Amino acid sequence: MEIEGRAWKYGDNINTDVLFPGKYTYTAKGREEIAGHALEDLDPAFAANVRVGDLVVGGRNFGCGSSREQAATCLVYNGVGAVIAESFARIFYRNAINNGLLAIVCREAAQAIRAGETVTVRIEQRTVACAAGCYSFPALSATVQEILDAGGLVEQVKRRLALTGPAS
Amino acid sequence: MERLSHFRQGNRIGGEGNGPPRTFAQKAIARAAGVDSVEIGEVVDVRPDVVLSHDNSAAIGEIWRQFGQERVAIAKRLAITLDHAAPAPTTRHAQNHADIRRFVQEQGIRNFFEVGRGICHQVLSEEALVLPGQMILGADSHTPHFGWLGAFGAGIGRSEVAALWATGELWLRVPESIRIDLEGDLPPGVTAKDFALRIIGDWGADGGLYASVEFGGSGIEALSIDARMALANMMAEFGAKSAYIAADGKTLAYLEAGLELRASEGTVGDAGQWRLLPDEGAEYSATYRYGAAELEPVIACPHTVDNVVPLSEVAGVRVQQAFIGTCTNGRLEDIAAAAEVVQGRRVAEGTRLLVIPASSMVLQEALREGHIEALVAAGAAIGTPGCGPCMGNHMGVPATGEVTISSANRNFRGRMGTKEAEIYLANPAVVAASAVAGRIADPRSLD
């Protein structure tokens, strides 16, 4: 599988308050409302202009701060194809994976990618390609892979509870 | 120093027992996974003793409903507080609370704490709902707080809490552990908050990324319970998965008082029955040692918690708001320190001082001891126990262009509601001194 889109590039320690402001966390409901507040205090142009398949690129400790899941779902609801960073804060990483959003740890790619350029992620080959080069990223743990394959944690739990049949 | 001798039973020290020495995190995760031992890096399914959520419980309930269950699988292990936007600032927030109350009633959740009881981490600590060696997973990033009592606490997302409600189980990767020792007593005017900020400033906001941060040393033993809570709580800002301070006599006395509160529920027991200690020679990915005597009051400057400088470097910065509260520094000791600073003084013109106790119990004690009287006399505004303006919901959010000095744990851009405001983080005495001076000030050199 391939994800191709434009890169929205940000720096180190991008926190959950700028990804999705705390003041909306108990009231914003529904995909559209959540998507509309994405990156509101970081890059007001993002929510208005992001296209399906685009990639969000960060530096170190991407998603640090709150446990709020909307920091990840606001990207999913905007159609973001993957997030690439040098490292992720652990709750953000879990939230991304749990919502079926591929979070790629790849220092070289995160540093090399330029804002606005087209980036291609080849999932099976585990590579990220941009103008500066092609970089590989490590395999996901079996647990994380299983959740992504199920389409997120909720789907995986449904399977575990045997409420749904095996995914096609 | 007597503290550990009789607690060490059952914990292999040095060369006795089987297998290699273990970190606290390894032992706590093995216990929660129901296995003898786990390796660092291994992924296991755990069954936490307590699952925490708060104002986000209605949203979690919506996810949980997708599982088609009528009853939550682990109702007895749930703890739910209304604290983050409480009392409700808007009808939408009130509706959210109403949805949570309905769920709590439907499911018979006993450990439910209403508006005004206080902040989740403080309330669960006071109620002794988590005991040493146990595991708590919470839909709140400051769940490492429970490291103060020697428990394994980690923050998780809403979907994960919903999954726990449905199955009682969740996967965890066994983290690397970082050991941090503090030796000696903190000098006057220097607090556990300053120590925490110093650690984060030294090693960066991702310096403890993913790790279990395990404390030790005579300086930690000397810390009060309130101070231990502040320290463990702040490790969330270090990127840590969990924090750990060994439970000692002080810890058990505090928890036993909490258990007595709930004696009618038949919960009184030995608070230390599951206590776990790391083995000597356990594997740490890094070890840091601090001498308490070298520490000084520090400030985290906008807009990151690791932007830490000595207080003297920013003294004089004009502040419009001073806020004392939160799960980091809204406890009795913090309010007492603030009251002492403002005693006989007035909050400066053009500055406002907000004091929001972390819990109703803290408020009652602060009332009894006269601290609230002293603070109000000095011009402070007192708020309902809860999170207050910490995350920008209500009860004292700043205007654009304003500067807040706060005893909270986060100063991210936009944290308190507008990205056009600056937040400085400090210990509560420094916040109080700044309120009196109208500028960032050292309480030790107030006029």
Ligand code: SF4
């Ligand atoms: S006081 Fe602040 S940091 Fe603590 S739980 Fe409440 S919102 Fe979170």
